[in-house]
Amino acid sequence: MRRPPTRRRWLAMPGWSRNAAGLIGLAVAVAALAGLRDPLASMADFTAALMALNQLAPPLLLLAIPRRVGWALFDPVLATAGFVALSVGVSLPGLLDPALANALYAAPLGLLELLTGIMFWGQFFARTRQVRAGWPAAALLWAGSLPMTAVAIVWMLADNVLYTPYLDVICRWNIPPLMDQRWAGFVMFVAGIPLQLAATYLMIGPRPALIS
Incomplete structure (x- = not known):
């Protein structure tokens, strides 16, 4: 007697869709860089480009992985520490100001955003997760997403411009630097929502319902 398809089987992606996701992710990464x-x-x-590298391209690229991998790159402690460190570090004027003043520093920052995003989003997908239980993996995703959300809120609520390079330039959209900073915070806040939804899914969803 033929067994009915399980939910895990239902969520399995065909090869062509994996390839398409990978190509879209690559295109997003190139455009963001x-x-x-x-x-x-x-x-x-600038924030939108960084968030595309950190939050949009990584899950698309990870969907293209054809089989389960056990790379050290996806170690949960390493991934979480790297993601949190970059989320906090990118908000520090002493680290971000040089990247703003010199485009040569912006590209390495973008690559770091892409790398840490891949490492951290890897905690969600069945083919890259090393923490198999849903609750611990969800806790990692929640813990990692909170610093980024906190930075976004600080940017949105700050009463002054936090990064001095923006004080002496005219914004592309002809808005004051403080308003531009608040929009940047909003972009970062919205970009972090899918990660929090993924954590919620791992926490309350049935264990077999993993994207593989």
């Missing part, structure tokens, strides 16, 4: 060429044009635009 190109968007880092002029970091002083707009803080909101």
